[in-house]
Amino acid sequence: MAKISVMGTGSWGTALAILLYNNGHQVMLWSAHPEKAVSLNETREDSGKLPGVKIPEGIVITSDDKAALTDVDVTVFASPSAYIRKVSRRLAPYVRQRQIIVNVAKGVEENTLMPVCDIIKEEIPQADVCVLSGPSHAEEVSRGLPTTCVVSARRKETAEYLQGLFMSPVFRVYTTPDMLGVELGGALKNVIALAAGTADGLGYGDNTKAALITRGIAEMTRLGVKMGAKLETFAGLSGIGDLIVTCASVHSRNRRAGYLMGKGYTMEQAMKEVQMVVEGVYSAKAAKALAEKYDVEMPIVMEVNKLLFENKPASEAVKDLMQREKQGEISWE
Numbered sequence: 001m002a003k004i005s006v007m008g009t010g011s012w013g014t015a016l017a018i019l020l021y022n023n024g025h026q027v028m029l030w031s032a033h034p035e036k037a038v039s040l041n042e043t044r045e046d047s048g049k050l051p052g053v054k055i056p057e058g059i060v061i062t063s064d065d066k067a068a069l070t071d072v073d074v075t076v077f078a079s080p081s082a083y084i085r086k087v088s089r090r091l092a093p094y095v096r097q098r099q100i101i102v103n104v105a106k107g108v109e110e111n112t113l114m115p116v117c118d119i120i121k122e123e124i125p126q127a128d129v130c131v132l133s134g135p136s137h138a139e140e141v142s143r144g145l146p147t148t149c150v151v152s153a154r155r156k157e158t159a160e161y162l163q164g165l166f167m168s169p170v171f172r173v174y175t176t177p178d179m180l181g182v183e184l185g186g187a188l189k190n191v192i193a194l195a196a197g198t199a200d201g202l203g204y205g206d207n208t209k210a211a212l213i214t215r216g217i218a219e220m221t222r223l224g225v226k227m228g229a230k231l232e233t234f235a236g237l238s239g240i241g242d243l244i245v246t247c248a249s250v251h252s253r254n255r256r257a258g259y260l261m262g263k264g265y266t267m268e269q270a271m272k273e274v275q276m277v278v279e280g281v282y283s284a285k286a287a288k289a290l291a292e293k294y295d296v297e298m299p300i301v302m303e304v305n306k307l308l309f310e311n312k313p314a315s316e317a318v319k320d321l322m323q324r325e326k327q328g329e330i331s332w333e
């Protein structure tokens with residue numbers, strides 16, 4: 001049994017706290033907001049985000065920074081990527097040397113182009129920062145539906161230790177040394193899922209969805225490999241796996257936001273309607289900037305940026321993607 005704190009009471013933090021508790025660990029769930037910790041303690045359910053999912057009484061819910069980080073074996077950082085830097089800075093004084101921190105957020109910071117693990121490392125240099133990612137909607141994990149993920153760490157032993165903590169009969173975890181690839185897959189798939197949702201909103205079919213997923217993973221892989229990630233990672237759970245689920249699932253916030261934009265909502269209206277974090281909107285500019293920095297062609301990412309930030313009509317974006325200059329699927333050289 002390990003002592004684990006989960007930092008963040010969004011749907012993913014809550015689902016992972018329940019998973020880890022059911023695996024027999026001692027679990028604390030921390031909220032950045034005292035009032036949220038108080039209300040969750042009373043209701044033992046987040047009826048807005050995970051209706052019908054009970055948070056076991058054995059999980060201690062707190063907003064006390066020090067208590068949540070004292071004598072823990074592992075801490076899981078589950079805040080949305082936009083808050084990770086602020087949360088890391090706030091918690092850094094309570095983090096011991098070589099503390100294992102598992103990042104589960106998916107994003108790239110807009111102004112620094114850093115994936116989430118790098119942000120945590122910068123703010124908490126004494127920590128051993130790892131990542132868990134994959135096709136894993138909280139709504140399904142919290143109900144014990146079979147799910148697979150991948151965990152990556154600097155050292156193989158740490159990755160295997162974490163694999164053991166998270167694994168359960170309904171939650172299968174693989175290990176990988178490719179932290180960068182895992183992180184990029186998780187962040188970039190959200191941008192492509194906005195496009196897939198938009199296509200749904202426009203009333204397009206399964207052919208269109210398959211095209212966006214396939215050409216989307218091609219873009220993600222091109223960028224990732226140029227940045228130093230491994231090609232195989234993009235064919236794995238944190239790459240194509242997560243891209244498929246996010247483009248197709250009824251639970252996906254990114255797909256839903258895209259769907260609403262396909263129906264004519266502005267980005268702001270869509271985000272308001274979805275009510276939970278839509279990471280693709282925050283990562284889209286960073287993905288575009290990375291494509292430019294590494295000189296990689298990412299036409300879907302470019303069109304999503306126009307849709308989000310230049311009010312380009314969705315149907316125009318699709319037309320422009322379809323009528324791009326002719327291409328080979330693989331090189332003739």
Ligand SMILES: NC(=O)C1=CN([C@@H]2O[C@H](COP(=O)(O)OP(=O)(O)OC[C@H]3O[C@@H](n4cnc5c(N)ncnc54)[C@H](O)[C@@H]3O)[C@@H](O)[C@H]2O)C=CC1
Nearest residue numbers: 009010011012013032079080081083105106137138276277
């Ligand atoms: N929900 C899911 O199924 C999955 C989510 N993720 C990732 O996990 C991360 C968290 O997502 P969710 O739990 O879904 O978020 P959510 O939309 O359910 O909840 C938002 C979270 O933001 C927190 N928050 C709001 N204002 C804050 C502030 N000023 N400072 C710090 N925290 C603040 C809230 O307390 C809450 O924990 C995201 O990066 C997401 O991509 C990854 C896998 C699955």
Ligand SMILES: O=C(CO)COP(=O)(O)O
Nearest residue numbers: 134135136137252253254
């Ligand atoms: O990352 C996720 C599933 O693996 C969650 O995706 P959404 O944020 O689109 O719901």
